[in-house]
Amino acid sequence: MTSLLILNGPNLNLLGTRQPQVYGSTTLADIEADCVAYGTELGVNITCTQSNHEGELVDTIHAAKGTFAGVILNAGAYTHTSIALMDAISSVELPVIELHLSNIHAREEFRHKSYIAPVSIGQICGFGAAGYRLSIDAMLGHLR
Ligand code: DQA
Numbered sequence: 001m002t003s004l005l006i007l008n009g010p011n012l013n014l015l016g017t018r019q020p021q022v023y024g025s026t027t028l029a030d031i032e033a034d035c036v037a038y039g040t041e042l043g044v045n046i047t048c049t050q051s052n053h054e055g056e057l058v059d060t061i062h063a064a065k066g067t068f069a070g071v072i073l074n075a076g077a078y079t080h081t082s083i084a085l086m087d088a089i090s091s092v093e094l095p096v097i098e099l100h101l102s103n104i105h106a107r108e109e110f111r112h113k114s115y116i117a118p119v120s121i122g123q124i125c126g127f128g129a130a131g132y133r134l135s136i137d138a139m140l141g142h143l144r
Helices: 028-042 054-064 076-080 083-092 130-143
Strands: 003-008 045-050 070-074 096-100 122-125
Touching (some): 003 054, 003 130, 054 070, 070 083, 096 130, 122 130
Parallel strands (some): 070 096, 096 122
16 A cells, blocks of 8 residues: 655644634644545545654655555745755655745745755645645655
């Protein structure tokens, strides 16, 4: 069975109460449960993890190699700053989809820069919590 990792970065544990006008009112627990249920529907094993720590996200990406066929990554603010995450993705050579709830291109200029984009197969942003299901579909299409 295909296994996918959904990895969420800093502050995404606060979804539901964090700036709901920007990120919506769905909690991360709800999003993760929905991803797992969608995976069951599709016959795909979905594992979800979240960390607020850059090094832990790097470790999780390293450990994904050999276990997961692909990674869906919402790196939060590390998207815009982290060469370490970019290098981790290049090092494992796993397909990664960059995901954001908000449309980062319609927001502040510092959010337009992504260190994840050049090492990703594609980016999904601006569709809120629905982006997670869209990313699963996109990853499965890529792997097929
Ligand atoms: C985010 C967008 C980032 O710019 C921000 O720092 C986040 C969330 C999103 O999902 O829209 O933490 O990744």
